[in-house]
Amino acid sequence: MLVIAPRLLATVGLTAERDMSAVMLGLGDSVAALERDEIDAFFWSGGVPTAGVDRIAATRPVRLLDLGEETVRLRTRYPVYDVTTVPAGTYGLADPVSTASVRNVLLVTADMAPALAEPLTRAMLDRRAILAQADPAGRSIDARSAIGTQPVALHAGARAAFRAAKGLAGP
Structure with a gap:
């Protein structure tokens, strides 16, 4: 959040230094500090x-701020962000909430052999349920969307794995 938060704040004309009392905490410490008011x-x-x-939503109502419009504006300067939706029911929310998202990528060197990158990518696609058990982001792994890695070029081995997962042939 050291990068995303200042960018979002700047999009609405705010800075942490000027407009609020900001502290740097990890997620666990942030939750604990919120619980202690x-x-x-x-x-x-x-x-x-x-x-x-x-955990905190189980003990008290929480509210997520809708960042849909801000994310659209943020994308004009930083196209790596997308608008996504936190579904209703998540954290006890009555309605879905638009927020900013950033793709998770598995980054390898350009010289990794395609014969290694392809099975690595296939394993990630085939075992996404196991990955989701370790981290909820694993649920978002999908051959239709994971192929989009812009601005970083997709590795040839990964491209072959995605094409195979989609039932496509060719390089």
Whole structure:
């Protein structure tokens, strides 16, 4: 959040230094500080649901700020962000909430052999349920969307794995 939060704040004309009393805490410490009423809000980035946020939402109502419009504006300067939706029911929310998202990528060197990158990518696609048990972001692994890695070029071995997963042939 050291990068995302300042960018989002700047999009609405705010800075942490000028407009608020900001402290740098990890997610666990942020949840604990919110529970103790030591802070009013926090930024976090992670798969949904995130365990720490889930924990606090089980003990008190939480509210996520809708960032849909801000994310659209943010994308004009930083195209790596997308608008995504936190579904209703998550964290006890009555309605879905638009928020910013950043793709998770598995980054390898350009010189990794395609014969290694392809089975590595296939394993990630085939075992996404196991990955989701370790981190909710694993649920978002999908051959239709994971192929989009812009601005980083997709590795040839990964491209072959995605094409095979989609039933496509060729390089």
